[in-house]
Amino acid sequence: MNEIEKRKVVEHNDLITSVAKMDKTPLKIFELAVSCINTDNPPKDNIIYLSKTELFTFFDVSDNDKHSRFKQAIEKMQEQAFFNIRQENGKGTEFERIVPIPYIKWTDYNDKVTIQFQPQIMPYLIDLKKNFTQYALSDVMNLNSKYSIILYKWLSMQYNQYEHYLNKGSRRQEQLDEYCNPEIKVSEIRIMTDTANEYKKIGNFEKRVLKKPLEEINEHTHFNVIYEKIKKGRTIDSIQFHISKKAQPQELNGEYKEREQDPAYLQGKANKEVNQQALFAEAMQSLYTTSLLESSLLSPFDMQDITLMANLQQEVYPLYKQLEAIVGLKGVRKHLEYVANKKLDYSKPNLVKYLKTAVMRYLESGDTKQPEKNKTRYVKTKGKVTPVGSRTPDWYVPEYVNETTPEELKELERIKKELSNKNK
Template structure:
């Protein structure tokens, strides 16, 4: 039974990687409540708000029929307020609660919850070391272990494979005190999670046991995105908001691997250029080109360089030439008989320095970006 309205169902859940790898144990329902609330956080929020959950939907999530049973619901939120998570940062071990306040309003039909303020660094204004995925991918999972496994695999999806020590894995999926025998852990956690994630989410995985003297010490996971061979790609202007957002999240995951970030607005501008250059397979080609740029250690502003590169390619397309004549190269910035102009390098350096200066506000940085875009446009014209 689909409980959530489709608009909320397609919202994104964004968590810091430290929170994904934290030590905590929540029931399946408790995890879904937390993730539902996280999906209501806006990427520009600088403080927590009271996040609302419809009481009727809350009741249906429990399998109750008819009028909401407030006694049972209140008991669930009381238990949730007592749940503790542990986050290790270097030599520090932090113990926090998920929720600090709950308020029921029977007249409006909502229960409002507030996150513990100390969770702000792990849920708000995230620019580095975070993972994003669609809420719908976890709301249909039946096992709490499947939810934790899915989040952990999404955190490493950009690497396509990761090796995790067995004891660490038990802790990260909330089974630190259970299934001490590997065969039980495999039967109760790994196998059901593998099947559920395959059937109900956007990824699938297989794994290899890493043994030492016959004993399984770690697991190496191989993570793949579901096949999209039959998917018809249409221009971004004609896509629905949710599909466009999925494209943004896929591209953002690539940047995250290199501690980079891009806004949805910036992505849309670059995506339109990529469509004109690459056509139907624009997203895959844009990701491939971006990876090549990110692997270059001498490019300070990869997004600015990508914009420049796509404009150069588009110019070749417009005059009937092959855009592949313009490529990323180790020796020169762009292979086209010329290098990137000196002013572009100066602006990249200026922008990078401004981004790292505490007394430079976002308006100053945005002004530099606008100036850079104008210079790119003039250079192209």
């Protein structure tokens, strides 16, 4: 592992959510320079030192024109690059415009590059006691667009909070879910990416600022990310991301070998495996598994994944049970048909999160509420109420009460017995 791959970047969250008025090259130079700061021992006079060799490695530059390209990148950064930072101070919003690196010095006869940060940017880079985010410099190194870098930093900020509070145990599960399934308004994404006046058509915006950057992030960083569009009327109002972390090579963890020899760890691991097998067995006999198969949200191949099935049984099926108590099994199936018809391109690590988020949102929406007897039935929507009998919205699931017939119950019992016998 080379020196760059070991480095971390640490920045205040206000800087991460600020407007970066620069293209990818100045932004990457800034990230590389920040990775050289020792927050425990801040640089004297705000000066750090890089090498030209390191810069060329970071940008993967090897052609004969690299020196002139480096000079052009530096000039562009100092002429154009700045951050617009917004901070809430109790009285209102405070705005700052900061040129992050006003001074750079290098020669044509040695390798050293001197970089001096603007004093006003330093509070966002050192003495970070709270509201800061750390991420791998190697992730940023492999991203090739400004939007990829900005989105990656924001997603890191969200997921870091998920990991922090998961380990600390000071947040409810619903709050943890919000960190790894964060929602943000399109208008806020436009501000962060400086595209308020660009890509006016939502299809163009989605392609340039969401789809292509997320393809890069999924390919080159530690994250797997998918997203869905949240509509308000006919307009796409918000984007919800679903973030999961890729499994890391075990040898990168310096504590791995020592931990593997710890009896307490080994016992805990064994207990977890036993519990996972039990959950897997339950999932294989669940009618919700059958319903997921019928709606093509699961495949027979997926059912061989013990971890996936155990997580469905533990995290998703209890919510389906709550939904079934309100709308019946047919209502659950209609919900799954709706989710399947969205045709979201999720990966298996995200499937559990996505299904869980979808059913939680449906349960919380109020659309499943049972009407009182002898009263006009209404469908609850965001911002308006539609009488049932007028044109029913496509997403509407009728309220079912004790709708399963005796014949259907017998058939369901027969399927359950068959599944049970197969897994004995």
